[in-house]
Amino acid sequence: MRILLKNQTSAQLHAALAPAGVSPHLARRLLAAAVKRGELPAPGSGLTARLRDDLLALTEIPHLTQVQKVVSPQDGFARYLFQGRGIGQFEAVRIPLLHRPGDLKYVACVSCQVGCAMGCVFCATGRMGFGRNLAAWEIVDQVVKIQADSPHPVRGVVFMGMGEPMLNYDAVMTAIGILSEPCGMAIAAKAITLSTVGIIPGIRRFTAERHRVRLVVSLTSADPLQRRELLPVEQGNPTPDLIQALREYHSVSGQRVTLAWTMISGVNVGEGDAQRLADLTRGLPIKLDLIDVNDPSGRFRPPSRGELDTIQRRSGYRRCLRHAVGRHR
Template structure:
């Protein structure tokens, strides 16, 4: 029985079957998920027989940090080795406080790559992986070139946070499932880990600060909508036409744009929220004025926001747009009342930018950190 693989409800059920009260089960959960401990000494309300049973039956697998690399802009990429020798990555993203964020915005307008490094960090967001590799094979993504190897278990997802949090100098206040893998191809484990992340007796990260990204796994989008989760959902859209999307994202051949947007509209109707589309910006490929108009037509009747993320393709096949091309695309959307945000994708020189996670070990500065003992 691996307690790190259970959410609160599952923990209460498993321990309740052994006569352990709900209150004590919650303390066990907090010991494991908030304190990061694997012992049950001096746990209030836990009887000696129950403690001995836990010591005999509780298993605690773990992952190992292979290395940390930090980029000039303050992003830190962690390479983890799993129990089977496979490797995955997570990225610690530094965030300033609200006042400094306004200054950061001005710096980014000036194109200053080291903007984050110049501002004090108030908190972190952690970008976690959900799979080893990815089966979707998006043409602009390095992770997709690894192929789909396997899903991460719940505890392997949670362990990424625990390992980083143990040594972080500031709190981790947000989680984004935008690392290696397609989260909705590992739906059960991703949603279970998200529930643990937002538990008050666990890491206590606000549900609205947990973002799950999907490239368009339609059945799971429908399921997510029906289940009524409170996490943020972002839809990755490489193109607004079927032909171009199929060229960039083979998932189009499995779940087409019409199917995808049918599920997105159902999600929007159920949540009454503005839909966030993540749009990889590729120079000379998907930013023409007619492509922008196709996006306007595709989203007609929906309240949407478009996050524009410059492509970072290590192979050099795809290049980011120039300012004029991107402005032309944004102007078409603006005329139709569609807001756009140009998202900063940091850590490029260490392979930590969006679409570049491929378990590489190059670039940046190696960081040695003495971990803080849990508990």
């Protein structure tokens, strides 16, 4: 089986291709050429014509197929639908960020699975069920394709598309390695956000491995019974244990924990909800991302102005992310 470029970090690539005569420097060139131009580098600088021929036989550069692209006239978000190798299609979203006039950048919101097994009740992807894990290259190529289609640079990546990153951990971490390597997409690790619905073993592994990317955990309710109704993950990952894992993460990383709170009118945006959150997280420095629920079925509605004021005022946090990625957290 041929080695897929864009599916391994340069160090992994070097380990796999060293027997063929590939040096660490050449492995970085191979990754850079695959990511930036979709081809092997030209001969030179450690790559002889003969070695290049060998690599043509040994390796392959896979590509996603873009099935659809829709740009919202309201907010400029561009939604892409991709097909990889395997069943199902998956979505990525290009989010425009205007820091200063004339300085437009993008954040790519990527998927890590086709569908999702987590079954969060307000999430369209959750209703699809689980299809399959994406390979690392299928994650990386979402960013590559978006960058190639864009007039401004992609400076950040968020794992908030389809799927639960902690349940496709190895591929996600490999993809993050490639996205952040200078010879890969050169996106700063701190500009990459991994968002989990709260898989405790994954958070503990993430903590132990001391990754530098930003971690966001979907809490959405500080009442375990209510959370279990909204996020079935609560059943095997109870809130008290989750908060304990986040205290450990904070103590090891020194990072403030970001909690995502999907606001649902009449459900989790009252004074009591804010108070329970404050009680639960006492002593743990957190940042709260308040997100409007986005439920195409219409069963769950975003908060009214009054409810939004209440949760903002009582929790002491500003609304800082308006999620528009077809879902979710």
